[in-house]
Amino acid sequence: MDKVDIVIIGAGVVGLAIAYRLSKMNKEIILIEKHENFGMEESSRNSEVIHAGIYYPEDSLKARFCIEGNRMLYELCKKYDIPHKKTGKLIVANTKEEKENVESLFQQGKKNGVLGLELLTEMQIKKLEPNIRASFALFSPETGIIDTHQLMKFYETQSESNDIIIAYHSEVTEIQKNDDFFILDILDSEGEHFQIGTSIVINSAGVTAGKIASMAGIDIDKAVYRIHPCKGEYFSISNRHNGKIKHLIYPTPSDNDLGIHATLRLDGTLTLGPSAFYVNDINYDVDAAHQGEFFNSTKNFLPFLDYGDISPEMSGIRAKLQAKGEPFRDFIIQEESEKGLPGLINLIGIESPGLTASPAIAKYVKDLVNNF
Ligand SMILES: Cc1cc2nc3c(=O)[nH]c(=O)nc-3n(C[C@H](O)[C@H](O)[C@H](O)COP(=O)(O)OP(=O)(O)OC[C@H]3O[C@@H](n4cnc5c(N)ncnc54)[C@H](O)[C@@H]3O)c2cc1C
Structure with missing residues (x-):
């Protein structure tokens, strides 16, 4: 041996x-x-997003390693020419409850030590992203994407x-x-x-x-x-919308995921996802019947989307310790x-x-x- x-x-x-x-x-x-x-x-x-560290409880390993990893990844990418882009990200709100959530994420992110966070008004959002609908947003300049x-x-x-x-x-x-x-x-x-x-x-x-x-x-x-495997599906957005957004656009998060968001890929294409649902076996099929869920949960902040603009793309399985309904x-x-x-x-x-x-x-x- x-x-x-x-x-x-x-x-x-x-x-x-x-x-x-x-x-x-x-x-x-x-x-x-x-x-x-x-x-x-x-x-x-996955979404290939370099997260900034906003969402996680202060002093958790997730917050600590996300913030440290964010800086380390950008340094590594620069030094060794690994394709990436610091796109920045907006977490958007359109209701009073969403606005409160965004404000508390702002506080959480600041406590965690995330740099550059800013709350934006509707006018400021329009300047950055004229094609989205949001009355309020949290801007995170340290978020980006990477070629994993x-x-x-x-x-x-x-x-x-x-x-x-x-x-x-x-x-x-x-x-x-x-x-x-x-x-x-x-x-x-x-x-x-x-x-x-x-x-x-x-x-x-x-x-x-x-x-x-x-x-x-x-x-x-x-x-x-x-581990409680939790699946996330993605739907791609028609190429006719390439260039319509320049930042990653996220809704306010739910209890066990960040919410179906619009992600930019490094090739300029746009995609929606991931969703989140617990599964018993590992298979990567995407259920086309979920198109309505994807469309309905994003049309509010991405008003340029038509139902026919999105189509099943791919999926991933999260290695979650948190079972359904757990904190x-x-x-x-x-x-x-x-x-x-x-x-x-x-x-x-x-x-x-x-x-x-x-x-x-x-x-x-x-x-x-x-x-x-
Ligand atoms: C839908 C989705 C979106 C995500 N988005 C992001 C994001 O935007 N940003 C971010 O930071 N994170 C994101 N993540 C999380 C990120 O993808 C994971 O945290 C990360 O990829 C985990 O890497 P890993 O090496 O631990 O696991 P894996 O990539 O799963 O690697 C584990 C490896 O172990 C091997 N293995 C398992 N059992 C055995 C065995 N018995 N013998 C030998 N080999 C074995 C497997 O084949 C596999 O290759 C996302 C995850 C999902 C699912």
Whole structure:
């Protein structure tokens, strides 16, 4: 059996960011991914927004890592030419209740340390975005968009050139703990099983992270690590509307998501989404019957849209810890000595803003590795 210093499970944007960060540590590291390529789950099925950190409770890991990750991502993109654009974003209001929500988001964002937030009147909004309808808005200049595929490609190339092995088509199927190391059973593309020993396992398996924690011997219901997959669908907006908005336009958020919003892609196209509903199995079909829901929830602030302007595009599945109707849940990122599993680092519930937070999460995980 081969032995390495560290095994990372999952080549999504978070696992890759961790691999990149740890690759300068001069340790033997292998990153295991069940698909034939990186980022084939949550990391390639999202809005690609670099969030500013407005929504999350003060001092939560989501707020802290989003704000730090936002700055780190812009720096990385500039330094290494990763395509991105600081578009800015408006969270819009048209009713008294929405206005109050926007005002409290403004306060929350300021408490969290988000830079540049501004409340805008209808006239100011009209100057920025003449084609939308909003009587009041919160403007966030630090929000932007990124080419996530290029970001992941960057992490992959850099990690490999720093001697990290990335094993694609390799699925972790079992984890055993010996006295001082873990043995991982891995199923390869030929249908053969092989084993790897390691003293540190980093579980960055996205929507499957609860299952991996369970494989390692954690009672995920007792630990409250069970993931509740929550689907988000997108509908694309007809190209005839390209250029009609210049910022990302969001409604006020609901309890478990940010609301169906209009996102700009780097190629100039516009898309609506994501919606949010809990699912039992993972499939990425988009239900065309949801067109009415998408149209009705956005026509108020995007009055230029006609029903026929939108069509099913794609979907993603959020790795949510928060079950339906439950209050806010934060990211869980911890080394599990207290659970009798020293050397296991679990990352559970890395939903939005996980893409934005990824470089900051990786920095934090490196500290956990160093302190182990
Ligand atoms: C609809 C939607 C919109 C979003 N929008 C945004 C946004 O605009 N901005 C933002 O910051 N965040 C956003 N997010 C969140 C962001 O996409 C995620 O937080 C991030 O992609 C999580 O990355 P990850 O690496 O943890 O997970 P993943 O990308 O899911 O990667 C986990 C990897 O683990 C692998 N794996 C699982 N089990 C095993 C196993 N047993 N063996 C080997 N490999 C395994 C999987 O194949 C997968 O590749 C959004 C998410 C969704 C779903």
